[in-house]
Amino acid sequence: MSERSSESRVEQRTTTNSPTIGLVTPPTSQGGPRWAIIGIFFIMLFGALYFAASFVLPVIIALLFALVLSPVVRFLRRRLKIWEPVSAFVLVIGTLATLISGFYMLSDPITKIVGDAPRYVEAVDAQMRSVQERIDRLRSAQQQAETTVEEQTPDTAEEEEPQEVVVRNPDLLDSATTALPQVGASIAFALVFLFFLLASGDLFYQKLIKSMPTLSDKKRALHIAHDIERELSRYLFTITMINIGLGIAVGTSLWWVGMPTPVIFGALATLLNFIPYIGSLLGIALVGVIALAEFGNLGAALAPVLLYLACTTLEGQFVTPLVVGRRLEMNAAAIFLAVAFWGWIWGVVGMFLAVPVMVAIKVFASYIEPLGPLGDFLSVESKASTSDDDDD
Numbered sequence: 001m002s003e004r005s006s007e008s009r010v011e012q013r014t015t016t017n018s019p020t021i022g023l024v025t026p027p028t029s030q031g032g033p034r035w036a037i038i039g040i041f042f043i044m045l046f047g048a049l050y051f052a053a054s055f056v057l058p059v060i061i062a063l064l065f066a067l068v069l070s071p072v073v074r075f076l077r078r079r080l081k082i083w084e085p086v087s088a089f090v091l092v093i094g095t096l097a098t099l100i101s102g103f104y105m106l107s108d109p110i111t112k113i114v115g116d117a118p119r120y121v122e123a124v125d126a127q128m129r130s131v132q133e134r135i136d137r138l139r140s141a142q143q144q145a146e147t148t149v150e151e152q153t154p155d156t157a158e159e160e161e162p163q164e165v166v167v168r169n170p171d172l173l174d175s176a177t178t179a180l181p182q183v184g185a186s187i188a189f190a191l192v193f194l195f196f197l198l199a200s201g202d203l204f205y206q207k208l209i210k211s212m213p214t215l216s217d218k219k220r221a222l223h224i225a226h227d228i229e230r231e232l233s234r235y236l237f238t239i240t241m242i243n244i245g246l247g248i249a250v251g252t253s254l255w256w257v258g259m260p261t262p263v264i265f266g267a268l269a270t271l272l273n274f275i276p277y278i279g280s281l282l283g284i285a286l287v288g289v290i291a292l293a294e295f296g297n298l299g300a301a302l303a304p305v306l307l308y309l310a311c312t313t314l315e316g317q318f319v320t321p322l323v324v325g326r327r328l329e330m331n332a333a334a335i336f337l338a339v340a341f342w343g344w345i346w347g348v349v350g351m352f353l354a355v356p357v358m359v360a361i362k363v364f365a366s367y368i369e370p371l372g373p374l375g376d377f378l379s380v381e382s383k384a385s386t387s388d389d390d391d392d
Helices: 002-051 053-079 084-115 117-137 141-152 154-199 203-211 215-256 262-272 278-295 298-324 332-346 348-365 369-378 383-391
Strands: none
Touching: 002 053, 002 332, 053 084, 053 154, 053 215, 053 332, 053 348, 084 154, 084 262, 117 278, 203 215, 215 262, 215 298, 215 348, 262 278, 262 298, 278 298, 332 348, 348 369
């Protein structure tokens, strides 16, 4: 009996020890595959967003416009008793009329700029050649020998330059012609989807409340949805007004120094300023190239460039922080990464959508505790630093 009891005790010890070992080892062995699955999910997600851009982009644009215009529809329903489909139809038709009128107003100046593109290229090329000639004067005898070799074959250089102009212009026109139907179809799809979103009224909020299990979850989800709509619509409306003011300032400044088609530059400044940092650089480069072609020398071309730079600097450093406020200010590094990433995924349209998407993610992360570090990363100042300052 004693031997049987000792054997049973040994078996009990082995049985009690084995589960503890099994409980300790699985989490460490499953940590790697879990992160691998998450990584594969994000790779597949971004790949799907890249290949489905022609469908996803109109949907996102319609959702952003719906967030901006939904408070207007709600106001018309509550105060003026206007039925949601009627107000949605009026707003969509107004948006379409604005797009068409803007296209017709800017079509002639844009056509003129595109027609003068070879002249702009020649002006930049002439300036580059003059700079190159000044550098060549300071070079040694070896560089003089190279210039003599270049002078022996002038015909080939003269034949290559017109070939570049003749070949590139039809490619640009052909690409614009082929892309126009797709762009028109995307705009039509976005407007139709926008109409259904606005005409549905509060249907989204009703479905969201019904999907939540408890009363506290219903209140929290409704609060998050309302806050995202309010903050994002306020941000987009404020930034749009600021960019319109910037466009007026840029157009007036360039008209004052004698730049051609200042209306185009004002409109471009308005649109490009929706792309942080990169948009301003593109606008400055475009103004510099056209000013160089119009005025003929670098000294005179610096005046429009400096005026454009002054307007964008004043807007970015003083006006936007003062009007938008600290609540929706975001990390500059995060903004630059977002613009570069979404521009890589969706091109120029992705650059325009990068900041609104970041604003929505930031507001959503501020209500979800596990996403708190993400919200702190997107913010200018983290909550910990602000609380420490308050304690001091």
